Amino acid sequence: MLKLSKLLGNKRLFILLIGLILFISVMGITLGPRSNLSWPEKFVKDTVGFVQNVFYKPASYVAGLFEDISNLHSIQEENEQLKIALAHYARDKAIYNGIDQENKRLQGLLDFTEAQKTQYDYKWTIAQVVSISDDPINRTIVVNIGLREGVKEGMAVHSAEGLVGVISHVSNFTSTVKLITSMDGKDPNSNAIAATAQGKENKVFGMIETYDPNKNVFLMTKIEDRSSISEGDTIVSSGIGGVFPRGMIIGKVTDIQVGEYGLTYTASVEPAASFMDWKELFVVFTPEVEE
Numbered sequence: 001m002l003k004l005s006k007l008l009g010n011k012r013l014f015i016l017l018i019g020l021i022l023f024i025s026v027m028g029i030t031l032g033p034r035s036n037l038s039w040p041e042k043f044v045k046d047t048v049g050f051v052q053n054v055f056y057k058p059a060s061y062v063a064g065l066f067e068d069i070s071n072l073h074s075i076q077e078e079n080e081q082l083k084i085a086l087a088h089y090a091r092d093k094a095i096y097n098g099i100d101q102e103n104k105r106l107q108g109l110l111d112f113t114e115a116q117k118t119q120y121d122y123k124w125t126i127a128q129v130v131s132i133s134d135d136p137i138n139r140t141i142v143v144n145i146g147l148r149e150g151v152k153e154g155m156a157v158h159s160a161e162g163l164v165g166v167i168s169h170v171s172n173f174t175s176t177v178k179l180i181t182s183m184d185g186k187d188p189n190s191n192a193i194a195a196t197a198q199g200k201e202n203k204v205f206g207m208i209e210t211y212d213p214n215k216n217v218f219l220m221t222k223i224e225d226r227s228s229i230s231e232g233d234t235i236v237s238s239g240i241g242g243v244f245p246r247g248m249i250i251g252k253v254t255d256i257q258v259g260e261y262g263l264t265y266t267a268s269v270e271p272a273a274s275f276m277d278w279k280e281l282f283v284v285f286t287p288e289v290e291e
Contacts, residue, residue, distance in 0.1 A: 108160060109126070109160050109280065121287060122245060122284050122285065122286055122287075123284075123285035123286075124158070124282040124283075124284060124285075125145065125149065125151075125282065125283045125285060126280050126281075126282055127143035127144055127145045127157075127175070127280065127281050127282070127283050128143065128144045128279070128280055129141055129142070129143055129144075129278045129279060129280065129281060130142040130143060130144050130174060132278070138178070138182055139178075139179045139181060139182050140165075140168070140176050140177060140178055140179065140182075141164075141165070141176075141177045141179065141278065141281075142174050142175070142176055142177070143157070143174065143175050143177060143281060143283070144173070144174055145173075145174070145175060145283060146170050146171050146172050146173045146174050146175050147170055147171065147172050148172055148173060150285070151167060151170050151175045151283055152167065152170060153167050153168060153169065153170055154166060154167060154243060155167040155283055155284060155285065155286075156237075156243075156244050156245055156248055156283075156284040157177045157281050157282065157283055157284070158248060158249075158281065158282045158284055159273045159274070159278065159281055159282070160282075161249070161272045161273045161274060162248075162249040162250060162251060162271060162272025162273035163180060163193075163237065163244070163248040163249060163250050163272070163273065164177065164179060164180065164273050164275070164278075164281060165177045165178050165179040165180050165182075166178055166180070166191055166243065166244070167283065175283070177281070178191075179275065180193070180208075180211065180218075180250075181211045181213070181271070181275055182211070183208070183209060183210060183211050183218075184209075184210060184211075190209065191243050191244075192207050192208065192209040192241075192243075193207070193208040193209075193237050193243070193244050193250065194207060194237065194238045194239070194240040194241045194244070195207065195208050195220055195235050195236065195237055195238055195250060195269075196235070196236060196237075196238040197228070197229055197233040197234065197235060197236075197253075198233065198234040198235070198236050198249075199234075200228060200229070200233070201238065203225070203228040204223060204225065204228040204229045205222075205223070205224075205238065205240075206220040206221060206222050206223040206229075206267065207220070207221055207222050208220050208221075208235075208250065208269065209221065212268075215268065216270065216271065217251075217254060217255075217268040217269055217270055217271075218235075218250065218251060218268075218269040218271065219266055219267075219268065219269075220235060220253075220266065220267040220268075220269050221259060221260075221264065221266045222259070222264050223256075223259075223264055223265040223266065223267060224264055224265075226256065226265050229253060229256060229265070229267055230253065230256075231253050231254060231255065231256065232252060232253060233252065233253045234249065234251075234252055234272075235249075235250045235251055235252065235253060235267075235269045236248060236249055236250060237250065245284055245286045248284070249272050250269060250271070250272060251269040251270045251271045251272045252269065252270050252272070253267045253268070253269055254268045254269070254270045255267070255268040256268075
């Protein structure tokens with residue numbers, strides 16, 4: 001008893017003894033599984049498991065948090081790449097649609113010129129519109145072909161839809177086109193158009209000298225036979241007078257009324273050309289003026 005009291009009185013020796021016991025217990029656990037464990041072994045094993053569980057869960061949570069942050073950064077970069085790809089797709093789609101529309105429009109112009117070649121022996125030369133003057137008294141446009149291409153004053157200018165005007169001035173590289181919407185029967189310098197109805201060349205004749213901007217119609221006057229013309233007829237130039245070649249499309253008849261003196265009739269003709277948003281026009285070369 002005396003020795004035991006002395007042993008317990010020595011704190012260092014007591015702590016060493018306790019440590020030895022715990023070491024032996026841990027060694028017993030690590031040597032392999034046994035069916036029956038002593039209570040110290042069970043205590044130590046449970047304590048170790050509890051401590052591991054306490055430290056493992058926060059560590060696992062922190063590791064998962066950093067992994068989620070890394071994944072979030074990757075998702076953000078992926079979203080940015082997808083946004084860039086979507087923007088490129090929208091850009092490429094717009095470019096493709098523009099090219100497709102341009103091809104269809106130019107194909108329509110080509111079909112138009114081919115159809116005209118089979119009807120009349122004219123040369124249709126395409127010209128880009130350079131500028132447009134909005135002067136209400138003298139509306140003109142400028143195209144990018146001139147003397148170098150053989151353009152001369154007095155040549156007719158046509159769009160894909162209908163007659164637009166006549167060349168009024170030519171320089172080496174550009175030409176000025178006077179629009180037929182500036183026609184005025186009271187102006188001696190205004191070019192009147194000798195006109196007829198398409199398919200009725202031998203039955204109807206009239207003169208287009210005036211454009212009514214309020215109603216957006218040409219007035220085709222001096223029609224002698226009312227029964228020779230009908231609403232919906234396509235009016236074209238007859239070629240008489242030599243200013244405008246034969247067969248230039250002017251527009252469609254919308255109304256027919258008795259003329260100023262009651263002896264002839266006047267037809268209102270809606271222009272076939274739109275007179276706006278031009279990109280290309282055609283200068284018409286006829287055999288009479290072509291070099």
